[in-house]
Amino acid sequence: AQSVTQLDSHVSVSEGTPVLLRCNYSSSYSPSLFWYVQHPNKGLQLLLKYTSAATLVKGINGFEAEFKKSETSFHLTKPSAHMSDAAEYFCVVVNYGGSQGNLIFGKGTKLSVKP
Amino acid sequence: DAGVTQSPTHLIKTRGQQVTLRCSPISGHKSVSWYQQVLGQGPQFIFQYYEKEERGRGNFPDRFSARQFPNYSSELNVNALLLGDSALYLCASSFYSRQLNTEAFFGQGTRLTVV
Numbered sequence: 001a002q003s004v005t006q007l008d009s010h011v012s013v014s015e016g017t018p019v020l021l022r023c024n025y026s027s028s029y030s031p032s033l034f035w036y037v038q039h040p041n042k043g044l045q046l047l048l049k050y051t052s053a054a055t056l057v058k059g060i061n062g063f064e065a066e067f068k069k070s071e072t073s074f075h076l077t078k079p080s081a082h083m084s085d086a087a088e089y090f091c092v093v094v095n096y097g098g099s100q101g102n103l104i105f106g107k108g109t110k111l112s113v114k115p
Numbered sequence: 116d117a118g119v120t121q122s123p124t125h126l127i128k129t130r131g132q133q134v135t136l137r138c139s140p141i142s143g144h145k146s147v148s149w150y151q152q153v154l155g156q157g158p159q160f161i162f163q164y165y166e167k168e169e170r171g172r173g174n175f176p177d178r179f180s181a182r183q184f185p186n187y188s189s190e191l192n193v194n195a196l197l198l199g200d201s202a203l204y205l206c207a208s209s210f211y212s213r214q215l216n217t218e219a220f221f222g223q224g225t226r227l228t229v230v
Binding site: 034036042043044045046049090095101102103104105106107108 | 148
């Protein structure tokens with residue numbers, strides 16, 4: 001069965017400092033992994049995706065994530081936080097069970113950015 | 116092009132009532148999925164429809180049903196509403212049902228409050 005575990009429910013950083021949001025996955029086959037962001041009262045926006053190509057994936061707004069099979073991890077990073085990065089972030093794995101595909105979300109990590 | 120549109124944006128219903136939520140996918144997308152996001156949690160998969168057929172169902176009771184129309188829009192119906200059905204209901208559209216190497220585009224969601 002596919003699953004993701006987001007290791008921190010809340011992360012707080014200062015503006016201009018690095019961001020690290022941690023995610024571990026469990027998959028019985030080579031996974032497709034995503035990070036989505038959700039700003040307050042907004043829908044979900046795709047930040048980046050890993051689909052078995054390069055293990056270092058670059059996304060929008062300066063975010064990137066590294067797929068590490070040996071550690072079953074897909075952590076999200078950004079070198080320098082901006083106030084506009086404050087939001088909820090979801091690590092997601094695709095479930096290819098049966099004839100359909102659906103997304104399995106982690107519980108989310110709320111990122112706070114202090115001035 | 117318009118993104119995924121959902122209606123209504125907000126809804127208040129009484130316990131025991133029935134509700135219908137609507138979703139129009141991105142033009143050209145044939146797959147629509149529904150997710151429930153309870154406050155403080157990640158979205159959970161409810162249904163997937165592709166080419167007007169149900170292709171997947173999450174772990175939700177039979178009070179939840181859905182359908183997809185010839186124009187690929189979709190409705191989610193919930194009968195006999197419970198307080199626990201209060202959530203943000205998200206619709207996602209994608210071109211393929213298995214979302215292989217594609218992303219799901221989410222609407223802004225319908226906020227359902229059951230009182």
